Structure formats: structure tokens, C-alpha cells
Amino acid sequence: MPINITMPALSPTMEEGNLAKWLVKEGDQVKSGDVIAEIETDKATMEVEAVDEGTVAKIVVPAGTEGVKVNALIAVLAAEGEDVSAAAKGGNGAAPVAKADPAPAPKAEAPAAAPAPAVAPAAASQGGNRVFSSPLARRLAKDAGIDLSAIAGSGPHGRVVKSDVEAAAAGGGAKAAPAAAPSAAPAAAAAPSAPKGMSEEAVLKLFEPGSYELVPHDGMRKTIAKRLQESKQTIPHFYVSLDCQLDALLALRTQLNDAAPKSKDGAPAYKLSVNDMVIKALALALRDVPDANVSWTDVNMVKHKHADVGVAVSIPGGLITPIIRSAETKTLSAISNEMKDLGKRAKERKLKPEEYQGGTTAVSNMGMMGVKNFAAVVNPPHATILAVGAGEQRVIVKNGQMVIANMMSVTLSTDHRCVDGALGAELLGAFRGYIENPMGMLV
Numbered sequence: 310m311p312i313n314i315t316m317p318a319l320s321p322t323m324e325e326g327n328l329a330k331w332l333v334k335e336g337d338q339v340k341s342g343d344v345i346a347e348i349e350t351d352k353a354t355m356e357v358e359a360v361d362e363g364t365v366a367k368i369v370v371p372a373g374t375e376g377v378k379v380n381a382l383i384a385v386l387a388a389e390g391e392d393v394s395a396a397a398k399g400g401n402g403a404a405p406v407a408k409a410d411p412a413p414a415p416k417a418e419a420p421a422a423a424p425a426p427a428v429a430p431a432a433a434s435q436g437g438n439r440v441f442s443s444p445l446a447r448r449l450a451k452d453a454g455i456d457l458s459a460i461a462g463s464g465p466h467g468r469v470v471k472s473d474v475e476a477a478a479a480g481g482g483a484k485a486a487p488a489a490a491p492s493a494a495p496a497a498a499a500a501p502s503a504p505k506g507m508s509e510e511a512v513l514k515l516f517e518p519g520s521y522e523l524v525p526h527d528g529m530r531k532t533i534a535k536r537l538q539e540s541k542q543t544i545p546h547f548y549v550s551l552d553c554q555l556d557a558l559l560a561l562r563t564q565l566n567d568a569a570p571k572s573k574d575g576a577p578a579y580k581l582s583v584n585d586m587v588i589k590a591l592a593l594a595l596r597d598v599p600d601a602n603v604s605w606t607d608v609n610m611v612k613h614k615h616a617d618v619g620v621a622v623s624i625p626g627g628l629i630t631p632i633i634r635s636a637e638t639k640t641l642s643a644i645s646n647e648m649k650d651l652g653k654r655a656k657e658r659k660l661k662p663e664e665y666q667g668g669t670t671a672v673s674n675m676g677m678m679g680v681k682n683f684a685a686v687v688n689p690p691h692a693t694i695l696a697v698g699a700g701e702q703r704v705i706v707k708n709g710q711m712v713i714a715n716m717m718s719v720t721l722s723t724d725h726r727c728v729d730g731a732l733g734a735e736l737l738g739a740f741r742g743y744i745e746n747p748m749g750m751l752v
Contacts, residue, residue, distance in 0.1 A: 311396040312361050312386035316370075318379045319348060319355045319662060326350050327375045327528070328383060336393070337365045339386070346383070350528065353629075353665070354658045363388050367397035449474040529627040540686050547725040548684050549733045553744040555700045555715040558586055561747045565641065579642035583700060583717075584620070584674050588644055589750050590743035591672060591695055592616035592636035594736055601736040602669055604690040605727045611690070619671035619691070620648060622655040629655050630688065632668040641750060676700060682718040692724040693736070717744075 363386035387396035462469035569577040604611040619630035631651035676699035
């Protein structure tokens with residue numbers, strides 16, 4: 310009996326992925342544990358291992374296909390002793406759902422997959438009524454000669470999406486105008502509550518034809534847009550800023566790096582950065598101010614037992630936040646080496662979902678880019694995020710005298726539902742205490 314290979318769910322929230330590469334071809338023998346394909350999610354590239362043994366009878370979804378739904382059929386194995394050609398034919402009948410998803414051109418999939426909260430629903434005018442629909446749905450409807458007003462939208466606020474048009478084209482709803490008409494009114498009525506923004510058509514009208522090119526959003530950019538818009542719309546942000554003096558920290562860092570053991574080839578066992586010490590200081594501050602190490606839910610306050618610090622890493626097309634787990638318990642050298650490994654694999658998009666999902670807080674450091682200060686956006690389920698500016702020499706007043714000191718501005722963004730201003734100030738004060746008295750991080 311043919312063995313179906315389906316698109317795996319590589320994380321609890323994954324709904325679809327891109328089949329980046331096949332590492333086997335039809336006719337190849339595979340056994341359990343063999344790596345057979347590479348799957349791209351919005352944040353990482355993951356290897357897929359075979360679970361069963363057999364011969365690759367048919368590759369259903371070709372390499373490079375985007376937007377393949379979880380559990381969709383991607384290949385068929387012939388079991389030991391089974392006729393390969395018969396298994397391939399048997400797989401054809403089992404794959405209608407899987408084959409339907411890759412059918413549109415890969416780039417055309419991007420607008421349809423865009424989360425509704427991330428863009429304002431586009432409106433199409435049909436006989437005086439406003440029908441909310443995605444750009445791809447309108448194009449497909451136009452090509453198929455389907456009246457959008459005759460389709461009951463299944464998207465948010467009654468929005469007509471690609472799957473609705475495909476169902477109508479197959480005979481499921483294109484002629485059902487009486488049933489679909491009532492749904493158009495709620496959709497229009499719901500429009501004021503939709504996120505504000507200009508439709509693509511309205512934006513493009515502002516520019517001369519030929520003066521631009523359209524670059525489809527990839528999965529990472531759509532995820533970033535969705536999460537950040539959700540954050541700013543649902544989390545009441547509160548900001549606390551202060552300056553930290555770095556001279557003691559820089560001196561200690563130099564001493565620790567000079568004392569690092571060296572291997573036979575002369576490479577040091579670790580090389581601490583200011584960011585490594587910022588991670589440790591924030592983790593210890595959360596340990597000391599546990600009421601700020603929380604996450605908000607509508608029912609309970611989630612109070613965390615450890616400080617799992619996410620660190621924003623810029624990668625092509627966006628950013629990812631690998632997490633240093635239980636950072637308050639780890640040495641500076643352990644944090645430094647772990648961060649170097651996570652950062653390297655983040656840029657290669659080789660992180661596992663558990664290495665960048667979750668966390669209790671985050672650090673966003675733009676100091677190395679020369680940024681003096683900024684405010685970061687809280688990334689739920691976190692309740693805090695620390696924005697770190699550049700260390701620079703400034704003239705300050707100390708003991709009534711003007712002196713030159715190395716200073717760094719930091720801004721703590723908080724979810725005001727669970728971290729009030731006074732609590733945020735207490736947390737930031739504890740952080741500054743470790744930065745200005747860094748020996749406390751070694752205890």
C-alpha cells in the first residue's frame with residue numbers, strides 16, 4: 310500500500326510552509342531517519358526526515374513551491390516489495406487537496422496568504438455595494454467571470470478570499486446571489502473596525518506607471534507585519550528611559566576577555582561583548598523584580614520562574630529573536646558562546662522553532678549601528694522589551710565637576726496592563742545597577 314508523505318507541522322503555529330528543496334528524487338530508496346527535503350517556514354529552514362522505509366514513487370509537490378498547507382500530500386513512497394508505478398498512481402488519487410495549493414504561481418500566493426489584520430481589507434464595487442475582497446480574489450473572479458457580490462466571503466468581516474472564489478468557480482457558490490447578498494451588508498458594516506490603511510490600488514495611483522516595481526511579501530515579512538500591528542493595536546505601551554554609565558562595565562569586560570583561556574591554536578574560549586553583559590543584567594534585574602517577569606492573558610497573570618531573554622537579530626528580509634533560556638543562571642561566557650551560535654544559525658535560517666519561540670522579555674540593541682536611543686515594540690507574549698542605544702563619551706556632572714564618561718541610553722517598553730510605570734522604573738533601575746556595578750553579575 311502506498312505511503313503518503315505530508316507537509317509536517319514544524320511548530321505549533323505553523324499553517325503552511327515553502328518546499329524549498331528535495332534531497333531525493335523519484336526512484337530513490339529511503340529509510341527511516343533519512344533527510345529527504347528542506348522546508349522553509351517564515352523564520353527558518355528545517356530538514357524533514359523520512360519516517361518509513363521505501364522507494365520514492367512520486368514527488369507530488371515540486372521543489373520551490375510556496376504556501377504548501379500543513380498535512381498536504383507532498384510525496385508518495387512505495388513500500389518494500391510494492392510496484393513503484395502502481396504506488397505512484399495510487400498516490401494521485403490521494404492528493405487532490407495537496408495539489409490544489411501549489412497550483413497558483415508561487416508569487417501570486419503571497420497576497421492571498423497575507424493575514425487580514427496586517428492590511429486593510431480592499432473594497433471592490435459591485436452594483437453600488439461594497440464587497441470586501443483580497444486583490445488575488447478579485448483577479449481570480451475577473452478571470453473566471455464571477456460576480457464577487459454573489460459570493461459569501463469566509464474571511465475576516467466577510468472578506469472574500471481566494472478559496473471562496475475557487476469554490477465558486479467549481480460550482481459551489483457563484484450563482485448563490487440570494488444567499489450571498491445578506492452577507493455583503495455585515496461586511497460593509499464591519500469596515501470601520503478594520504485596520505486603517507490604503508489599498509494597494511490607492512497607493513499605486515499616487516505614483517507614475519513604471520516608476521516602481523512590486524515585490525511580494527514573503528512569509529517572514531507578513532508575520533512581522535501581523536505581530537507588530539497586533540502588538541501596537543492591542544498592547545498599551547508605556548516607555549521608561551534612562552542613561553547608564555559604562556566605564557566600570559567596559560573595564561571588567563576587558564579584564565575578563567584578557568583572562569579567557571586559550572586553545573592550542575590561540576583562540577580564546579570566549580570573547581564577551583557589551584550585549585552579552587546587557588542580556589545578563591536584564592535577566593538578573595527580572596530575577597530581582599519578579600513582578601515584571603510576566604505575561605498578560607485575559608484570565609490570569611503569567612508569572613515566569615526564569616528570565617528567558619530573546620535577542621533581536623537582523624537577517625535578510627526581517628529579523629528573528631533567538632532566546633537565551635534561564636539567562637539569570639548562566640555565566641557571561643556561557644551567554645556569549647550561546648549567543649554567537651544562535652546568531653550564526655539565525656542568519657543561516659537554521660534555528661529550530663523552540664529556539665526562537667516564547668521567551669519572557671527581549672533585547673533590541675541598535676547601538677552598534679550608531680543609534681543613540683529608540684523605543685522598541687513589545688513582542689507578545691512578552692510584557693517588556695529593552696531598546697539599547699550606542700555607548701558614547703559624554704560630558705556629565707559628577708561630584709559637582711564636569712567629567713567625560715562612557716554613557717549608554719536605554720528605553721524599556723512595557724505592556725501597561727501588567728507592568729505599570731513604577732514597576733517598569735524599578736526594573737530599569739535594577740538593570741542600571743548591574744550595568745554600573747558589573748561585578749554583581751559574577752556572583
